[in-house]
Amino acid sequence: MTAVRRRLREWPAHLILLVGVALFAFPVYVAVIGSTHDLATVASGRMGLTPGPYGLKNYVQAWSTGTGERIRGAPVRQMVRNSAIMAVTISTGKIAISIISAFAVVFFNFPGRMFFFWMIFVTLMLPVEVRIIPTYKVVSDLGMINTFAGLTIPLIASATATLIFRQFFLQVPDELVDAAKVDGAGPMRFFWSVLLPLSSTTVAALFVILFLYGWNQYLWPLLITTSQSMETVVIGITKMIGTGEALVDWPIIMATAVMAMLPPITVVVLMQRWFVKGLTETEK
Amino acid sequence: MTRRAIFPNRVLPYVLLAPQLIITIVFFFWPAGQAVYTSLIRQDPFGLRTTFVWFENFVTVLTDPFYVQALQVTFVFSVSVVVVAMGTGLVLAVTADKPIRGAGIYKTLLIWPYAIAPAVSAALWLFIFHPVIGVVGRALIQQGIRWEYTLNSAHAMILVVLAASWNRVAYNFIFFLAGLQSIPRSVIEAAAVDGAGSRQRFWRIVFPLLSPTTFFLLVVNVIFAFFDTFGVIHALTRGGPGKATETLIYKVYVDGVINLDLGGSSAQSVILLLVVIALTAVQFRYIERRVHY
Numbered sequence: 001m002t003a004v005r006r007r008l009r010e011w012p013a014h015l016i017l018l019v020g021v022a023l024f025a026f027p028v029y030v031a032v033i034g035s036t037h038d039l040a041t042v043a044s045g046r047m048g049l050t051p052g053p054y055g056l057k058n059y060v061q062a063w064s065t066g067t068g069e070r071i072r073g074a075p076v077r078q079m080v081r082n083s084a085i086m087a088v089t090i091s092t093g094k095i096a097i098s099i100i101s102a103f104a105v106v107f108f109n110f111p112g113r114m115f116f117f118w119m120i121f122v123t124l125m126l127p128v129e130v131r132i133i134p135t136y137k138v139v140s141d142l143g144m145i146n147t148f149a150g151l152t153i154p155l156i157a158s159a160t161a162t163l164i165f166r167q168f169f170l171q172v173p174d175e176l177v178d179a180a181k182v183d184g185a186g187p188m189r190f191f192w193s194v195l196l197p198l199s200s201t202t203v204a205a206l207f208v209i210l211f212l213y214g215w216n217q218y219l220w221p222l223l224i225t226t227s228q229s230m231e232t233v234v235i236g237i238t239k240m241i242g243t244g245e246a247l248v249d250w251p252i253i254m255a256t257a258v259m260a261m262l263p264p265i266t267v268v269v270l271m272q273r274w275f276v277k278g279l280t281e282t283e284k
Numbered sequence: 285m286t287r288r289a290i291f292p293n294r295v296l297p298y299v300l301l302a303p304q305l306i307i308t309i310v311f312f313f314w315p316a317g318q319a320v321y322t323s324l325i326r327q328d329p330f331g332l333r334t335t336f337v338w339f340e341n342f343v344t345v346l347t348d349p350f351y352v353q354a355l356q357v358t359f360v361f362s363v364s365v366v367v368v369a370m371g372t373g374l375v376l377a378v379t380a381d382k383p384i385r386g387a388g389i390y391k392t393l394l395i396w397p398y399a400i401a402p403a404v405s406a407a408l409w410l411f412i413f414h415p416v417i418g419v420v421g422r423a424l425i426q427q428g429i430r431w432e433y434t435l436n437s438a439h440a441m442i443l444v445v446l447a448a449s450w451n452r453v454a455y456n457f458i459f460f461l462a463g464l465q466s467i468p469r470s471v472i473e474a475a476a477v478d479g480a481g482s483r484q485r486f487w488r489i490v491f492p493l494l495s496p497t498t499f500f501l502l503v504v505n506v507i508f509a510f511f512d513t514f515g516v517i518h519a520l521t522r523g524g525p526g527k528a529t530e531t532l533i534y535k536v537y538v539d540g541v542i543n544l545d546l547g548g549s550s551a552q553s554v555i556l557l558l559v560v561i562a563l564t565a566v567q568f569r570y571i572e573r574r575v576h577y
Contacts, residue, residue, distance in 0.1 A: 014386075016379045020372070021393045027408035027450065030419055034411055045422050097303040104300035109290050116301055123312045125564050129511045129533050130556040133540040133549055134315035134322070154311040157304055174287060187291040216401035218515035223541065234401045238519040241407060244434070246416035257407050264399035272392060279398075279455075280462050 028261070034254035035059065039069050042250045058255045066256065068249030071240045076259050079233040084263070086151055086221070086232055087214035091207050093156040099199065102165035103191055107177070117166075124159040128220055136223050150224050155217065161206055164281060168202050169195070205278030208271045215264050233260040316557070322550035341551035350527060351535070351552070358531040361445060362509035368449040370501055373456025378486070380457075381464040391461070398454040402447070403515030409447040410520055433521070437528030440521045444529050447520060448513045456501055463497030464490070503567045510559065532556060 029049075036055035037047050066073035073079075104110075105117050128135060135154060144150030172195070180190040221232045231239070237260060240253045268275050326337045345351050380390050397405075415421045415431050424431040433439040467490060475485050514533050517523060523530035523538065530538070536556065540549030 010382075010384045013379045013382050013384050016375065017390045017394075020376045020379075021390065024394065024397050024450075024454070027405070027412055030412050031408050042417050045417050047417065047419070049419065097307070100300040101304040104297040106287060107291055108293055108297035110294065110297045113297070116305060119313075120304060120308060123308055125561045126312050126316050126557070127511055127560060129514065129536070130553045130560060131312075131315040131319050132536065132553070133546065134318035135311055136541075137318070138311060138315055153307060157307040157312060162304065170287070177287075177290075181291075187293055187296060190291075212399055216404075218401065218403050218518070219537070222518070234403050234515070237407050238403050238515075241410065241519060243522075244410055244414065244520075246414065250411060250417060253407065254411060257404055260404055261400055264401075265396050268396050268399040269392065272395070276395070276458060276462075279458060 028258075031254045031257050035251055035258055037251055039247075039249050039251055043246050045246075054251065058251045059259070062252045062255040062259065066236070066240075066252070068252035070245070070248045071242075071252060073236050073240045073252070073256065074228045074231050076233060076236070076256050078229065079231055079236045079256075080259060080263070082225075082230060083215055083232040083234065083260070085148055086217065087211045089148065089152040090155050090214035090217075091210035093152060094158040094161050094210050095203055095206055097156060098158050098161035099165050099196075099203075100191075102162050102169055103195065105162075106166055106169040107187065107190075120157075120159050120162050122159075123157055128155065132219065132223065139224065145224060146227050146230050148230075151221060151230070152214075155214070155220060158210075161210070164202060164206065165199065168199060172198065201274070201277070202281075204271070205274040205281065207278075208267055208275045209278040211267055212264050236260075319550045319553045319557070322546055323554045326547055341547045342555070345548055345551045345555070348548075350530075353527055354530050354532050354535045357441075357527070357529060358510065360441065361448075361513075361529070361531055362506055364441075364445040365448045365452065365509040365513070366502065366505045368445060369452035370456050370498075370505060372449070372453045373501075374460050374498075376453070376457050377460030377464055378490075380461060394457050395454050397451065398458070400451060401515060402451050402513055403519045405451040406444075406447045406516040406519035409443060409450065413443055413446075435525055437525055440525055440529050444513070444516055444520055448509065448516045451516070452505065452508060456505070459497055459501055460494070463494050467493045500567070503563055507560070507563055510556075 033049060033051055034042060034047065035058050037052035038054045041047050041052060061068065062073075063076045066075040066079070101120065105113060139145060139150045139154060142150075144153070176194060177190065180194055185193065216234060217232070218234060221235050225231050225235065233256065237253060237257055240248065240256065242248060323341050324336060324338060326335050326340065327333070376394060380387055380394065400408075410418070412418045413421045413424075413431070413433065415425060415433070421431055430436075431439060433443045471493070472485055472489060475489050480488065510531070511533055513531070514537065517529055517531060517534050518537075521529045523534050532552065533556065536549055536552045539545045539552065543549075
C-alpha cells in the first residue's frame with residue numbers, strides 16, 4: 001500500500017524529468033535518424049522518425065571521403081584526428097604550464113612573485129573573442145597559420161587552471177614540505193614525487209573540462225585553418241551546411257555531427273565524477 | 285597566500301613561470317595592447333599614413349545605427365537565453381533533488397548535452413526546424429504557420445535562442461543541483477514541521493538560500509550568451525536575415541574579418557573588453573562576499 005502511494009506521489013517528478021530527458025535527447029535522436037536515410041528521402045521532406053536503411057553507407061562515406069551531393073567536406077577521419085590533436089594538446093598543455101607556474105608561485109619566494117601572479121590572473125578578462133584580429137595578426141606574423149602550433153599555443157595560457165592548482169597547493173601541509181627537505185629532496189624531486197601524485201584528481205577533473213573546451217572551439221579554428229586538411233570536425237559541419245539549403249547532403253552532415261558528438265559525450269559519461277568536480281571547481 | 289615552508293631558489297621559479305608568461309605576453313597582452321592602440325588611430329586605405337584620432341572610432345561606433353541595433357539584438361538574445369536556460373535548469377534540478385527512485389540515472393541523462401559544441405547543437409536544431417526537410421519545421425507549416433527562419437527575423441531569433449539555450453541547460457542543471465544539495469535538510473524539515481507547504485518552502489526558504497548560485501549562474505550565462513554563442517549564430521543565420529541576429533561579438537567578426545574595418549572593429553573589441561572586465565569584477569565581488577560568510 002505505501003509503495004503504491006509513494007509511486008503516486010513520485011509520478012509528477014518522474015514526468016518532469018522524463019520530459020527533460022526527452023527534450024535533451026530529441027535533437028540527437030533526429031540526427032541519428034537523419035543519418036540513416038538517403039538524400040532523396042530527406043530533401044523531399046519525407047523523413048519520419050524511424051531509421052532508414054542507409055546508415056552504414058552514410059557513415060562509411062562521411063568517415064572516408066566526407067563528400068556527398070553538393071557538399072565537399074574533408075573526410076571525418078581526418079577532421080576527427082585534427083580535433084583530437086587540438087583537444088589533447090590544449091588540455092595537456094594548459095595543465096602542464098599551469099601546474100608548474102602555480103608551483104613556482106606557491107612554493108618559492110622571489111622578487112616579482114605577486115606581479116607575475118596578477119599578470120596571469122588578469123588574462124581571465126581577455127577572452128579570445130575580444131582580441132580576435134590582433135591575435136590573428138600575431139599568429140600570422142609568426143607564420144603559424146594552418147599549423148597545429150597556431151591552433152593550440154595561443155589557447156594554452158590558462159588563468160583558471162593556475163588558480164585551481166594554486167588553491168590546491170596552498171592546502172598542502174607545511175610538514176610535507178619540511179619532511180621532503182629533511183630527506184634531502186630538492187624542489188623538483190618534491191614536485192615529481194609528492195606534489196604531482198597528490199594532484200592526480202585535480203588533474204583528471206581539469207583534463208575532462210579542458211578536453212571539451214578544446215574539442216568544441218569554434219571561432220579560433222575558423223580563423224586559423226584556411227586549408228581543408230587542417231579543419232576540425234566542428235568547423236567542418238558548418239562549412240558543409242553552408243547557407244542551409246534543403247538539397248545539400250544532410251544525411252552525410254548528420255552522420256558527421258553524430259561522429260563529432262561521440263568523443264566528448266563519451267568523455268563526459270565515462271568520467272562523470274571528475275567532470276562534475278572539474279566543472280564546479282573551475283568556475284568557482 | 286604565503287606559506288611558511290618554501291624552497292630557497294633564485295632561478296628555478298622564473299624558469300617554471302616562463303612558458304606561461306611568454307604565451308601570456310605574446311598572445312594576450314601584446315594583442316590586447318594592439319587592439320587598444322588600433323582603436324585610437326585611423327589609417328588611410330593604403331596603410332601609409334596613421335593619424336592619432338583619440339576617441340573618434342568609438343564615437344563612430346557608438347553612433348552607428350547598426351551598432352545600436354546589434355546592442356538591442358544582443359540584449360534580447362541574452363535575456364532570452366538566460367531566462368530559458370536558467371529556468372529550465374532550475375526546474376529540472378529542483379525535481380531531481382527530490383528523493384525519488386532513479387535520481388542518479390536522471391542526473392547522468394541530464395548532464396551529457398554539456399559536451400556538445402554550440403555549433404553542432406545549431407546543426408541539430410536546424411535539421412529539426414528546417415522548413416523543407418525538418419521534422420518540426422514541416423509540421424509547423426502543415427499547421428498553417430508560415431515558418432521561415434531565413435526570411436522572418438522573429439523566427440530566426442527563436443531558432444538561435446533555442447539552440448543556444450538547449451546547449452546551456454545541462455550546465456545550469458549541474459550547478460543548481462549542487463547548490464540545492466548544499467542546503468541543510470534540517471532547515472527545510474523545520475519549515476515543514478511549522479506547517480509550510482511545498483510551494484511556500486521553495487519560495488520562502490530554498491530559493492533565497494540558493495541565491496548565491498543563481499547570481500553566479502546569471503553572470504556566467506550572460507558571458508556565455510555574449511561570447512560563446514558565436515558558433516550558434518555563425519552556423520545558423522550568419523547574423524541574418526538582414527542583421528536580425530547579429531550580436532555584438534558577431535559584428536566584431538564581420539567588421540574586422542570580413543569588412544576589414546580595423547579601427548571600428550578594434551573599438552568594438554575594446555568596448556567588449558570593458559564589458560568582460562565589468563562582469564568579471566561583479567563575479568569576484570560576489571565570491572569575496574561569499575567567502576566572508
